[in-house]
Amino acid sequence: xKLILEKRSExxxxxxxxxxxxxxxxxxxxxxxxxxxxxLDPFKALHVYFVEPVTSLWSIEELIVKxxxxxxxxxxxxxxxxxxxxxxxxxxxxxxxxxFGSAIPVYFTTWQSPLTLVLMLVLGGVGGALFAAIPAxxxxxxxxxxxxxxxxxxxxxxxxxxxxxxxxWRDPKGYNFPQSVPFEGWQLxxxxxxxxxxxxxxxxxxxxxxxxxxxxxxxxxxEIRVIGNSPRAGAFAGFDQKRVVWFSFLLSGALAGLAGIxxxxxxxxxLQPNISPGxxxxxxxxxxxxxxxxxxxxxxxxLLAISYLGGEAAQVELGISDKTAQVFQGMLLFFILxxxxxxxxxxxxxxxxxxxxxx
Amino acid sequence: MGALEAVxxxxxxxxxxxxxxxxxxxVTERSGVLNLGVEGMMIMGAVCGFAIAYTTGSPLLGVGxxxxxxxxxxxxxxxxxxxxxxxxxxxxxxxTLLGLGLSGLIGESFxxxxxxKLNAIDIPFLTDIPFIGPILFGQDILVYFSFALVxxxxxxxxxxxxxxxxxxxxxxxxSAHALGYDVVKVRYACIAFGGxxxxxxxxxxxxxxxxxxxxxxxxxxxxxxxxxxxxxxxxPRRVLIGAYLFGTVWIMGLYVQAMGVAIPAQLLSSLPYxxxxxxxxxxxxxxxxxxxxxxxxxxxxxxxxx
Numbered sequence: 001x002k003l004i005l006e007k008r009s010e011x012x013x014x015x016x017x018x019x020x021x022x023x024x025x026x027x028x029x030x031x032x033x034x035x036x037x038x039x040l041d042p043f044k045a046l047h048v049y050f051v052e053p054v055t056s057l058w059s060i061e062e063l064i065v066k067x068x069x070x071x072x073x074x075x076x077x078x079x080x081x082x083x084x085x086x087x088x089x090x091x092x093x094x095x096x097x098x099x100f101g102s103a104i105p106v107y108f109t110t111w112q113s114p115l116t117l118v119l120m121l122v123l124g125g126v127g128g129a130l131f132a133a134i135p136a137x138x139x140x141x142x143x144x145x146x147x148x149x150x151x152x153x154x155x156x157x158x159x160x161x162x163x164x165x166x167x168x169w170r171d172p173k174g175y176n177f178p179q180s181v182p183f184e185g186w187q188l189x190x191x192x193x194x195x196x197x198x199x200x201x202x203x204x205x206x207x208x209x210x211x212x213x214x215x216x217x218x219x220x221x222x223e224i225r226v227i228g229n230s231p232r233a234g235a236f237a238g239f240d241q242k243r244v245v246w247f248s249f250l251l252s253g254a255l256a257g258l259a260g261i262x263x264x265x266x267x268x269x270x271l272q273p274n275i276s277p278g279x280x281x282x283x284x285x286x287x288x289x290x291x292x293x294x295x296x297x298x299x300x301x302x303l304l305a306i307s308y309l310g311g312e313a314a315q316v317e318l319g320i321s322d323k324t325a326q327v328f329q330g331m332l333l334f335f336i337l338x339x340x341x342x343x344x345x346x347x348x349x350x351x352x353x354x355x356x357x358x359x
Numbered sequence: 360m361g362a363l364e365a366v367x368x369x370x371x372x373x374x375x376x377x378x379x380x381x382x383x384x385x386v387t388e389r390s391g392v393l394n395l396g397v398e399g400m401m402i403m404g405a406v407c408g409f410a411i412a413y414t415t416g417s418p419l420l421g422v423g424x425x426x427x428x429x430x431x432x433x434x435x436x437x438x439x440x441x442x443x444x445x446x447x448x449x450x451x452x453x454x455t456l457l458g459l460g461l462s463g464l465i466g467e468s469f470x471x472x473x474x475x476k477l478n479a480i481d482i483p484f485l486t487d488i489p490f491i492g493p494i495l496f497g498q499d500i501l502v503y504f505s506f507a508l509v510x511x512x513x514x515x516x517x518x519x520x521x522x523x524x525x526x527x528x529x530x531x532x533x534s535a536h537a538l539g540y541d542v543v544k545v546r547y548a549c550i551a552f553g554g555x556x557x558x559x560x561x562x563x564x565x566x567x568x569x570x571x572x573x574x575x576x577x578x579x580x581x582x583x584x585x586x587x588x589x590x591x592x593x594x595p596r597r598v599l600i601g602a603y604l605f606g607t608v609w610i611m612g613l614y615v616q617a618m619g620v621a622i623p624a625q626l627l628s629s630l631p632y633x634x635x636x637x638x639x640x641x642x643x644x645x646x647x648x649x650x651x652x653x654x655x656x657x658x659x660x661x662x663x664x665x
Contacts, residue, residue: 005442005443005662007662086448138639142643142644143643144640144644145589145639147395147448148582148586148635148639149636149640151579152579152582152633152636153636155578156629156632156633159625159626160625160629163624163626167623284456285456288449321463321464323463323467324464325460326456326463326464327461327464329456329460330453330456330457330458330460330461331457333449333453334454337443337445337453338445340445341444
């Protein structure tokens, strides 16, 4: 018995759509096996994990709150990865975006006007883009590997945030807790309806639509795809690879920064040492699960948000670690990559020795 | 114990995990494969090492378990990238994400438990020599092993037939294939070797550096090891120098803090990451240095013509 991959004459469109579904199915099956091995009823556990988060109004709202940053960041990363530009430091850009935006309520505590919020959001995007400009500049100017530089900067950003909330930006009335002043009024994002859903969700949808149009209908989108597939062909077409690096880094950084300021001006309402449960890293999975396509990212973001909520529910109801969520997320990306092989190849199982070539 | 002696001893402990992981990744990359999952393999090595050492009471079994944990993870990567021909960059990233998640889950029940330290070897008389005794003869086996590994890898890569094959596979996989070498098999082996080294690096963290399990305790060392390979321009002896430079940077922050210098602790903690970026920029700007030794096929998938 031997596994043989046979190259398809052209990419399978059916498999491109089926592959993520297949990956989800395999993840669920393996998840069931893991639950069973922990001594739980796998069907009940999977129900808690994947179904309960979408059954009540409260949890659907919570789902949107969690999906919004994932979609915002994931859509930007999808563009980056389409261009073969590897920004994996979105978590750092999110952090710096949150810091830039929070400077307004920290330094102008009493300033209340709609402009306050607008300025915070703009600064959030600018902060994220500026921070993303560092790996872009180092790549274009010195050829430094952007994967390593963007990732190293995540640690730097998190330490900077830690220093600020424990030092100069600490709330003087906060009983020495590491947190900034609580945001109020126009320093907070308006809510949609009664619950916790804020306008960050609308930003995410707008970003998805805008990027989908850009990738599908504009020259810029075409440039990104050509450079991503074949830099040489792009050069012949007169496309500049460095410009694409700049563009994709600044865009994805700005979206991550916006997601960051939306987190602190939304669900948290203040700066803390931990502002994100790893959204910037999970968004990498979102981008791949969404086929590097902005519309796909929307669905993928919702699914990954379910895994966060399911992890919390499983911890409360089943008494298992919420770390299972991270394991599910990691497995999912693994299986998507494996299933994507089916787009380009046919799998054949050959029994016995492969036939010898005729002389 | 003198102050200088203490500093040197801690530099050695901080450098060893970087050296182990980087020398393994160097071999993987020499065969033309970029495995970005070092961080994931390292953290799995750390949790497996701690878990087995804690349950069996034997740190040596822990070291073995750490090695196997790293190899297991690397074989997942090898299966995807070599057999299923997935993208090496994406697969490496997913290996890191999976490793961080899985280690958190496995390690949860071990958090806060007293660790078992991998003891330093003790050679009578030699270890008692002042100053050089503890430094040269009072280390644990993994420290000696890391130095031996540099020598062995240098010898194998540049003086043996095996080394020629590895370099050929990394330099031009089509030619190597045409000569009759099994490119995929060679790469499987080199990936597994890299996994074993990363696993040992992880075990060193949870059994010798800080003998306990802390979530995410690798804190970016796997990524720094990856940068070290670039920094060393794929030469083992430069990996040795680089690892000790970075280990020194890592430790200097702690000592400056201990001396009460008024610099924010967070700034000192971010030094290793900042220095990594600076080093990458300096070395990448030097085109001749990087071009000569960069494995030409790095990151490219190989599909034998059938």
